Amino acid sequence: YKNIIKKEDGGFTLGGMLSNSETANHPDIRKNYPLLSMAMLSAATAQIRNMATNAGNLLQRTRCPYFYETSMPCNKREPGSGCGAKDGVNSLHAIFGYSDKCIATHPSDMCVALAAMDAKVEVQKVGGSSRTIDFSNFHRLPGDQPEKDNTLEHGELITAIHLDKPKFSDHYYYLKIRERSSYAFALVSVAAGLQIKSGVITKAGLAMGGVAHKPWKFTEVEKFLEGKKPNKVNFEAAAEMAMQDAKPFEGNKYKVEMGKSAIVRALTQAYERKA
Secondary structure, rough: OOOEEEOOOOOEEOOOOOEEHHHOOHHHHHOOHHHHHHHHHHHOHHHHHHHHHHHHHOOOOOOOOOOOOOOOEEEEOHHHOOOOOOOOOOOOOOOOOEEEEEOOOOOHHHHHHHHHHHOOEEEEOOOOOOOEHHHHHHHHOOOOOOOOOOOOOOOOOOEEEEOOOOOOOOOOEEEEEOOOOOOOOOOOEEEEEEEOOOOOEEEEEEEEEOOOOOOOEEEHHHOOOOOOOOOOHHHHHHHHHHHOOOOOHHHHHHHHHHHHHHHHHHHHHHHOOOO
């Protein structure tokens, strides 16, 4: 697939072979899914976005320096060799969902927004049959097999990404905190979407990047926000709730407080965007 199709239920299908630039700048995406567009346009450079595909974005591998430095142990690159990052330089690494085998993080910005939006991934098998995977189940946590990044079976290809009927077209924000303003991966990122009716949050989407082996979705925090007023007190409570299970290493303790501040800021910006 290399196009964008509006579905009968009001949602959209994004072709797997469509470029990130074509997707992010498409008028239907900018209008209906501005959170996704904002996240995608924060990634990499214009030149890379022109070449990168939607399917390829989902299949990015970690940017952990120990994965790329072949003289260092890395269970993702060479299963059983060890994890050099655990006792090494781990300022960029995970604070959620890691294992003693791997503490790497997932690098995609697009995927953080897709997690917040509850997207679905369509994949096709060699024989032509297809299946759909909830986005929250597409990427794996490292567990005992950190070499496996996702739940694709042998021979499967990503053909499309399915988006539900737009929920966050008015109140949304993607916040990316990084060491420099361009061509850098997130230290911490937050995708926040709010649906607000009569001054009350009726639907919330919240996910974070740069903190886990997969985009980290805060399902319980979303439930906490729903039915509440969009204000500083509730946003700060949501941030505390989101980060309460974080288990940082010596080198990335800063991500806990940074994460709290980022969540409050992203939710506030989402609320104020069209409030």
